[in-house]
Structures are given as structure tokens and as C-alpha cells.
Amino acid sequence: MAKIIECVPNISEGRNHEVIEACVDTVRNTAGVTLLDYSSDASHNRSVITFMGSPEGVMNAATALAKKAAELIDLNHHQGEHPRMGAVDVIPLIPMKDVTKEETVEYSKQLAERIWNEAGIPIFLYEDSASAPHRVNLAAIRKGQFEGMAEKVKDPQWTPDFGGAAIHPTAGVTAVGCRMPLVAFNINLSTSDVSIASKIAKIIRRSSGGFDCVKALGVMLEDRNIAQVSINMTDFNRTPLYRVVEVTKAEAARWGVHVIGTEIIGLTPMRALIDSAEYYLQIEDFNADKQIIENYLL
Structure with missing residues (x-):
């Protein structure tokens, strides 16, 4: 049976239509996934993209999306009502069909490593993928937001799971993890x-x-x-x-x-x-x- 995973990245752009479409296009153009939905909120200055597919396809699409977001979104100039710490703020993976939560946790770790290696964005693992109890809650990781994250990651308690004690200068950090549907x-x-x-x-x-x-x-x-x-x-x-x-x-x-x-x-x-x-x-x-x-x- 084919394994199906859902992925719902949140990007920190909800106003610039060209940037949003460029990010969504990375998903549209990836084999092995289907774009299901995307929506933007100008007040939050945030967009939510939903797609699903094979584990390999989902990881390819999410990595391409992270690279494009890092290229186009500069959080030094970002303002919005929703808390954020990264150009791609969070990338949850949700097991949907013929794949276990445990397998999805492993896929999330593979994805996190790929994004760090290919996009240079430090990654925190969260929810079911968290490496420590204090990292389960996304809000706890994101506390301080982009503006405070450069100082926060110097604390050994908050060193990213992938990447050192520094943030990407424009794309910040990203949370990746397995969670159930919300x-x-x-x-x-x-x-x-x-x-x-x-x-x-x-x-x-x-x-x-x-x-x-x-x-x-x-x-x-x-x-x-x-x-x-x-x-x-x-x-x-x-x-x-x-x-x-x-x-x-x-x-x-x-x-x-x-x-x-x-x-x-x-x-x-x-x-x-x-x-x-x-x-x-x-x-x-x-x-x-x-x-x-x-x-x-x-």
C-alpha cells in the first residue's frame, strides 16, 4: 500500500502575491505530491499551504519550499500579527494513510536534516519529533520570535537540533515535526x-x-x-x-x-x-x- 503523508507549511508572507505564488509553485512543480489548498492572511502576514503525497515527494516539496522562502522572504522587514521565527515558520508532517506516527517522526528528522544541509536554515524538532520535553510545544520554541532568536539559540537549552548556535540572517529558524491533524x-x-x-x-x-x-x-x-x-x-x-x-x-x-x-x-x-x-x-x-x-x- 502507498504511504501518504500530509504537510502543512506556514510561511511568513501573506501580502506579496508574487512571493506567495513562487513558494506555492515549488509544491505544484514537485512530482509525487498534490497541492490541496493554500490561503493567506494579510493581517497575520502569513500563508498556510497544504499538500500530501508520498514521503519522498513530501520531503522534496518541503525542501524546495524552504529554499524558495529563504530566497524571497527577509524577516528583518516582516511585520504581522502572528508570532513567527522563520521564513518558513513551521513544517508539520501528518501521517494519513498506511504510515505510522513513528515512521513519520523519522521522515521529519530526515526532512529537517535536508533543509539544514540544502537551505542553511537551523531546525528545531517539535511535537512528536521533539528531542526534549521542553521542545514539544511550538509556542515555547517560538517565544522571543525572530528578533530574539539569535540570542536565544546561544543558550544550550535552545540550540537547534540541526544547525549551530546561530540563525539564518534573513530566514531565521524553522520547526519541523510529526503531529496529528489539528x-x-x-x-x-x-x-x-x-x-x-x-x-x-x-x-x-x-x-x-x-x-x-x-x-x-x-x-x-x-x-x-x-x-x-x-x-x-x-x-x-x-x-x-x-x-x-x-x-x-x-x-x-x-x-x-x-x-x-x-x-x-x-x-x-x-x-x-x-x-x-x-x-x-x-x-x-x-x-x-x-x-x-x-x-x-x-
Whole structure:
């Protein structure tokens, strides 16, 4: 059986269409992978690219993408709402079909070494590929961002797994690792006060005592003049989307604010949406496998 891996690189460019397309073209032009989706956010100044394919194809495409991003993106001149430390900020590998998590961890290490050797970008291994417990969480690695990373990597606790105690002068550092599917989910608020979004993010995220498998921060969408709670849900089976939405609504109401919309970034597992549909529609005894007609077309 053919092994299939999904790859979802995040690049630190969401405004320059030519740069984004040049980076995406490296995936389009790589044999053995299929480009599934890409989306950009000007306020975050970030793009998310999703593709899948054979392990060899995925590693070839991700390496080519990293090289192109390092060529075209200079973080010394980058500004955006989303934290970042690299031109290619993070490259997760997700096992999809006929490949184990353990195998995907090994592929991530091979990819990390290739990017360091071919692009000269130092690499941190994270999530299931992490070399130490304090490196599992991407937010911990990224703390200090690009501007503080040159000093951070001098600390032996934070020397990159591939590369020495220095960063790429324009492309920074990149995190590479195996993880399971997540939902990138944003909640937009009826306010321009980003402090309210930050307070809500603190309430719902795991690191502050909130929901398991939820990472969140408050950001400002300058182009829309609204605040946003930007969320990564790393296991929607343990914490469903609707639960986070309902708590966000309740907390926002404390400041006279309401939710005006939500966003899903990139691709998401169907089950995550079905869970919320069941909740809001109050469907009794629903069987998604048998009662969704499109399942019979797959």
C-alpha cells in the first residue's frame, strides 16, 4: 500500500502575491505530491499551504519550499500579527494513510536534516519529533520570535537540533515535526480592542488553565479593524469546536462584545465539523457514516 503523508507549511508572507505564488509553485512543480489548498492572511502576514503525497515527494516539496522562502522572504522587514521565527515558520508532517506516527517522526528528522544541509536554515524538532520535553510545544520554541532568536539559540537549552548556535540572517529558524491533524480556527469579535481577545485567549487555552488541546492568542486584524481570537485545536476529539465557541461567546459578553464570525484556515477533518453540527442542530442518534450522502460517493 502507498504511504501518504500530509504537510502543512506556514510561511511568513501573506501580502506579496508574487512571493506567495513562487513558494506555492515549488509544491505544484514537485512530482509525487498534490497541492490541496493554500490561503493567506494579510493581517497575520502569513500563508498556510497544504499538500500530501508520498514521503519522498513530501520531503522534496518541503525542501524546495524552504529554499524558495529563504530566497524571497527577509524577516528583518516582516511585520504581522502572528508570532513567527522563520521564513518558513513551521513544517508539520501528518501521517494519513498506511504510515505510522513513528515512521513519520523519522521522515521529519530526515526532512529537517535536508533543509539544514540544502537551505542553511537551523531546525528545531517539535511535537512528536521533539528531542526534549521542553521542545514539544511550538509556542515555547517560538517565544522571543525572530528578533530574539539569535540570542536565544546561544543558550544550550535552545540550540537547534540541526544547525549551530546561530540563525539564518534573513530566514531565521524553522520547526519541523510529526503531529496529528489539528483545526486552525479563528473567532472574530465585534470590537477593535485586542486586549479583550487576549483575555479570552488566556481563558480558553490549555497553558493558562483552559481547555485541553487548545492554543490561543489575541490578535488585531488591522484591515478589518476587529480583534480576533486565533486558535489551534490540536485534538478536536478531546475539545470540540462548539465548546470553545460557546465559552468565547460567554466571555465576550462580559465586555459587551459578541462573536461576528469564525474562520477555518486550510483544510480540516470532516468529523470536527460534524460534531458541531450535531450539537447546534441537536440531532438525536446521528450516524455520520451512514447518514451523510457524500460518504457513499467517496
